[in-house]
Amino acid sequence: MASHETVKDENTSQEAQELSNKPMINEQLPSIEHLIYQPLAPIYLKMRRRFNLFSTATILLILFLCQKQQFFPLPSQALNTISYLILAIGLIGILRYLYIVIADKKKYFALREQDITYRCGVIFQKTVTQPILRIQHVELKRGPLERKFGLACLQLFSAGGAAHTFEIPGLLLEDAESMRQFILDHKTISNT
Amino acid sequence: MIETEKTDFDMDAEESLPHWQRISPIAILYFIASFIKGLLSNIVVFLPALYFGSDFIMENPTLWLPVIVALVVFLMLGTFLSFYFFQYRLKDDHIEIRSGVISKKHINLPFARIQNVKLEQPLYYRWFNYTCLQLDTAGSAKQEAKIVALKTDFAEQLKAKILAQHLAQTSGSTENSDSNETVDQLLDNQNRPTEEIINTRSITDLIIHGLTNNRIWIFLGGLAPFFDDFSNYIVVFFQNMGIDIQQLLTIADMPIWQITLYALTLTFIFLFIISLFSIAGSILTFYQYTLSKLEDRYIRRSGLFTKHEVTMRLSRLQMVIRQQDWLDVLLKRINLKFEQINVSVNQSQMNAQNDKIIVPSIKPDECDKLVNDVYPENQMMTITYQKISKRFLLKNLGFILTPLFSVLALLFIIANQAVLITAVLALYLFLSMLIFMRWYRWGYASDENYTYIRKGYLGVDYYCFPTYKTQQVQYKQSWFLKRHQLCSINFVLAAGMQSLPYINENIGISLANETLFQAQSTKKSWM
Numbered sequence: 001m002a003s004h005e006t007v008k009d010e011n012t013s014q015e016a017q018e019l020s021n022k023p024m025i026n027e028q029l030p031s032i033e034h035l036i037y038q039p040l041a042p043i044y045l046k047m048r049r050r051f052n053l054f055s056t057a058t059i060l061l062i063l064f065l066c067q068k069q070q071f072f073p074l075p076s077q078a079l080n081t082i083s084y085l086i087l088a089i090g091l092i093g094i095l096r097y098l099y100i101v102i103a104d105k106k107k108y109f110a111l112r113e114q115d116i117t118y119r120c121g122v123i124f125q126k127t128v129t130q131p132i133l134r135i136q137h138v139e140l141k142r143g144p145l146e147r148k149f150g151l152a153c154l155q156l157f158s159a160g161g162a163a164h165t166f167e168i169p170g171l172l173l174e175d176a177e178s179m180r181q182f183i184l185d186h187k188t189i190s191n192t
Numbered sequence: 193m194i195e196t197e198k199t200d201f202d203m204d205a206e207e208s209l210p211h212w213q214r215i216s217p218i219a220i221l222y223f224i225a226s227f228i229k230g231l232l233s234n235i236v237v238f239l240p241a242l243y244f245g246s247d248f249i250m251e252n253p254t255l256w257l258p259v260i261v262a263l264v265v266f267l268m269l270g271t272f273l274s275f276y277f278f279q280y281r282l283k284d285d286h287i288e289i290r291s292g293v294i295s296k297k298h299i300n301l302p303f304a305r306i307q308n309v310k311l312e313q314p315l316y317y318r319w320f321n322y323t324c325l326q327l328d329t330a331g332s333a334k335q336e337a338k339i340v341a342l343k344t345d346f347a348e349q350l351k352a353k354i355l356a357q358h359l360a361q362t363s364g365s366t367e368n369s370d371s372n373e374t375v376d377q378l379l380d381n382q383n384r385p386t387e388e389i390i391n392t393r394s395i396t397d398l399i400i401h402g403l404t405n406n407r408i409w410i411f412l413g414g415l416a417p418f419f420d421d422f423s424n425y426i427v428v429f430f431q432n433m434g435i436d437i438q439q440l441l442t443i444a445d446m447p448i449w450q451i452t453l454y455a456l457t458l459t460f461i462f463l464f465i466i467s468l469f470s471i472a473g474s475i476l477t478f479y480q481y482t483l484s485k486l487e488d489r490y491i492r493r494s495g496l497f498t499k500h501e502v503t504m505r506l507s508r509l510q511m512v513i514r515q516q517d518w519l520d521v522l523l524k525r526i527n528l529k530f531e532q533i534n535v536s537v538n539q540s541q542m543n544a545q546n547d548k549i550i551v552p553s554i555k556p557d558e559c560d561k562l563v564n565d566v567y568p569e570n571q572m573m574t575i576t577y578q579k580i581s582k583r584f585l586l587k588n589l590g591f592i593l594t595p596l597f598s599v600l601a602l603l604f605i606i607a608n609q610a611v612l613i614t615a616v617l618a619l620y621l622f623l624s625m626l627i628f629m630r631w632y633r634w635g636y637a638s639d640e641n642y643t644y645i646r647k648g649y650l651g652v653d654y655y656c657f658p659t660y661k662t663q664q665v666q667y668k669q670s671w672f673l674k675r676h677q678l679c680s681i682n683f684v685l686a687a688g689m690q691s692l693p694y695i696n697e698n699i700g701i702s703l704a705n706e707t708l709f710q711a712q713s714t715k716k717s718w719m
Contacts, residue, residue: 030705030708030709031701031705032665032667032701032704032705032708033701114708114712115708115712123670123671124668124669124670125668125669125670125674126666126667126668127666127667127668127669128664128665128666128667129664129665129666129667129704129708130663130664131662131663131664131665131708131711131712132712133711133712134662134663134664134711134718158663158664158684158686159533159663159686159718159719160663160664160684160685160686160689161684161686161688163689164663164664164684164689166664
């Protein structure tokens with residue numbers, strides 16, 4: 001369900017456009033320090049939490065059924081291992097849940113006239129800024145879960161390579177679409 | 193069909209060829225060669241089967257003869273079909289290539305999208321005056337197109353046409369207004385400017401390059417199938433010289449000094465052989481190296497057997513790297529690399545080497561001249577570099593290496609292992625020295641147009657890129673860094689990522705802001 005547009009990369013501009021960048025009036029560069037951040041869609045946080053609970057519960061249930069079933073009698077050693085596994089997976093599930101609750105609240109994005117910034121990380125905070133002029137193409141990625149919750153993941157590809165694809169998860173579909181349109185329009189404005 | 197096409201080549205190369213063309217049958221040679229290459233690189237898979245079956249096969253000539261005949265026939269048929277199905281045409285400034293016997297491939301490439309034009313002339317093409325034309329796009333490696341056999345003249349004309357086409361396209365835009373003249377000159381055949389050779393490399397230079405840079409993998413790649421034979425041969429060779437390696441390696445009741453002496457001798461001989469191979473590899477790749485300049489294009493030509501020609505437009509240049517290993521520092525030689533977009537991610541190292549524009553082992557003054565030629569007004573060697581924070585040392589030495597060493601040392605002291613303690617201590621000191629040098633070398637600077645980064649351990653590498661070519665900026669800060677007002681900055685370029693760890697928070701933010709501003713405000717295309 002990924003929609004996909006290729007952005008024209010040839011400059012055919014005749015008239016030079018004024019670069020609109022408000023803080024220039026103050027003779028000061030716009031700073032990534034003073035960005036107005038927006039959180040991700042609350043429903044995305046909900047989706048992630050629920051999915052984590054659900055996946056952990058499913059694995060636990062399968063293990064539990066394996067332990068209790070009578071069709072294929074398992075040796076006692078295997079039964080012991082399964083008990084430990086259930087304990088470990090349950091613990092990991094709880095820790096992951098806590099981590100997701102904390103980490104997802106630390107994910108922000110900010111949109112400026114000339115670039116998009118995404119910020120994440122609990123202990124290691126990472127702020128990635130993608131200038132819109134350098135974007136090669138835009139993709140909206142929607143998995144089955146995202147489709148069900150009306151969410152989308154915005155992917156911006158630059159020449160920096162696949163490893164440095166700029167990605168904002170958990171956007172409402174209409175927000176993601178309008179952001180994509182903003183990027184595509186921006187491109188045409190600056191190039192014609 | 194083939195004859196008419198041949199006359200076409202010389203008659204009207206400037207015109208398009210709207211009908212599907214077949215390449216010269218000489219391409220069959222190319223297909224055979226690439227088939228054999230593929231077979232050799234996969235021979236490891238077949239070797240065990242061949243080995244175990246060899247007796248059986250030898251005893252039944254009636255069986256293997258037909259098999260070999262069948263294989264040869266299959267090879268002939270396969271290469272002929274590859275040749276037969278390989279067609280191309282030039283239409284409306286697009287190049288289209290159809291190829292493939294069983295799985296068909298159709299590539300349609302507009303000239304304007306072509307990033308790089310490369311000419312590759314394998315040894316067996318040289319006598320017939322043919323060449324391979326390879327076209328790279330800025331996008332994925334999948335989109336690469338290669339026309340495997342063209343008359344050299346025609347390939348040259350086509351190359352000129354593609355490059356001229358690109359100039360004509362971009363000249364309309366404001367930033368390239370001064371290149372209008374160039375286009376006219378290029379299109380006007382009588383007035384074509386001549387190439388200017390700006391650097392050549394002699395055999396001496398290549399030998400130095402082979403010594404300072406390990407080029408052995410050029411051989412390792414090609415020789416992998418023969419390793420077994422090769423090592424056997426070495427054993428025999430030493431036996432003939434009166435040294436029995438096998439006996440040497442079974443450490444008997446020999447005094448320590450004797451073993452050490454043997455070990456040293458063996459290491460020395462081994463290093464010597466490796467250096468010889470490395471030198472051979474260097475000569476193989478860079479024989480008759482020339483770097484020339486034609487208008488805004490830099491052209492690298494080299495190669496002993498297969499001649500490579502790589503052309504790069506100046507605007508495609510993303511970053512210049514001035515590289516010096518520790519041996520280079522001693523010999524005062526430099527490897528200069530012109531980095532373009534990293535298209536060839538999946539290609540093997542050997543191919544990547546051939547694709548790049550690298551000037552091997554040049555002297556400092558030559559290097560400065562070249563760098564100034566591509567990036568005028570750069571201050572790569574004159575600007576003062578700011579060192580990264582000393583906390584880099586504290587983290588790596590204080591929090592990682594020293595505790596690790598202490599634990600190990602304590603363990604060995606308890607176990608009373610004097611030799612191991614000395615070894616660990618030596619290793620600790622060596623690693624500490626490396627970390628210190630890492631910190632000492634790591635520096636950054638920027639001016640109006642360029643960003644500079646200096647890195648290295650014992651050697652030193654200088655990176656310089658026009659700031660506006662940055663694709664993405666990453667600002668990183670952990671809790672611990674934040675407490676000390678430090679941060680890390682990553683610059684993502686089309687030629688890869690460059691990072692600056694442990695720099696002052698405010699400097700980091702202003703570097704990021706400045707870089708973003710340059711990338712956003714300039715109307716210059718990054719490619």
